[in-house]
Each structure stands twice: as C-alpha cells, then as structure tokens.
Amino acid sequence: MxxxxxxxxxxxxxxLTQVVTEEKTAVQEPPLYKVYLVNDDFTPxxxxxWVLENIYHHPSAAxxxxxxxxxxxxxxxxxxxPYDVARTKVYQTQEVARKEGxxxxxxMEPDHSGSSKKNFExxxxx
Numbered sequence: 001m002x003x004x005x006x007x008x009x010x011x012x013x014x015x016l017t018q019v020v021t022e023e024k025t026a027v028q029e030p031p032l033y034k035v036y037l038v039n040d041d042f043t044p045x046x047x048x049x050w051v052l053e054n055i056y057h058h059p060s061a062a063x064x065x066x067x068x069x070x071x072x073x074x075x076x077x078x079x080x081x082p083y084d085v086a087r088t089k090v091y092q093t094q095e096v097a098r099k100e101g102x103x104x105x106x107x108m109e110p111d112h113s114g115s116s117k118k119n120f121e122x123x124x125x126x
Contacts, residue, residue, distance in 0.1 A: 031110060033086035036075045037066070037093070038105040045071065047102055052078065055092050080111050 035056075037048060045067055052063035056078045069076035081089060086108045097104035 030082040032080050033083055033108045034080050034111050035078045035086050035089050035106065035108045037070045037078055038107060039070050039074045040103050040105065043097065043102040043104040047097075047100065048104065051093055051096065051104070055089060055096070075107075078106070 037051070048067040048070060049060070049063045052058045052066050053060065056063075058066065058078075066076040066078065078089065078093075080086075090106045090108050093104065093106035097106075
C-alpha cells in the first residue's frame with residue numbers, strides 16, 4: 001500500500017510557512033498647470049475682479065492685485081491646478097466672459113517650475 005492511502009481525508013496538509021509579498025506603489029502627484037488671464041482693451045476691470053473672486057475664489061485684495069497684473073503686464077496668474085481643474089477653470093472663465101459679451105481670454109500651460117506641490121498648496125492663499 002502506498003503512503004497516500006493511509007492518510008485521513010479529513011486532514012489536509014498545509015504549508016507551515018507562507019510567503020507574503022507586499023506590493024508597494026508610489027503615489028505620484030498629478031502634473032499641474034498654470035492658468036492665466038490675458039489682457040485685452042475691452043473687458044472691464046471690475047469684471048476681471050469678479051471672475052477672480054467667483055471662479056478662482058481669490059479674496060478681494062488678491063483679485064485686485066491679479067487684475068492689475070493682467071492690465072499692466074499683459075497677463076496674470078490665476079492659480080496652479082491639476083489638468084482637469086485647470087481646464088474646467090479656463091472653460092468657465094471663457095463661457096462667462098462670452099455670455100457677458102467680453103473678449104477676455106484665459107490660457108493654461110504646464111507648470112515646469114519644479115515646485116508644483118508647493119504651488120498647488122499655496123494657490124488658495126494668493
């Protein structure tokens with residue numbers, strides 16, 4: 001008789017040791033994009049301030065500062081956001097401007113500053 005025929009079927013052999021492997025995944029921050037308002041000769045300054053307060057959620061003083069930067073330098077940074085958020089902000093800005101009859105332009109570009117996480121965390125404090 002073989003040895004297997006003497007084994008009790010109720011008892012199954014299990015390994016005494018098990019190998020457990022853990023898979024470690026690195027969480028990568030999403031790439032960030034800078035969103036700018038671009039100056040034109042027709043959009044009223046108070047509308048630009050309204051956009052900065054209502055779409056970008058900047059406080060009044062910061063909105064006025066950014067609006068003046070747009071007016072004096074040709075463009076002003078509204079914030080730094082993950083791609084989907086940046087694209088949505090650009091769309092919302094252009095839509096509300098068109099509905100109000102203003103030619104205000106809004107653009108986005110990749111943030112290559114190397115301090116993306118810092119910019120993303122500080123975007124609300126501007």
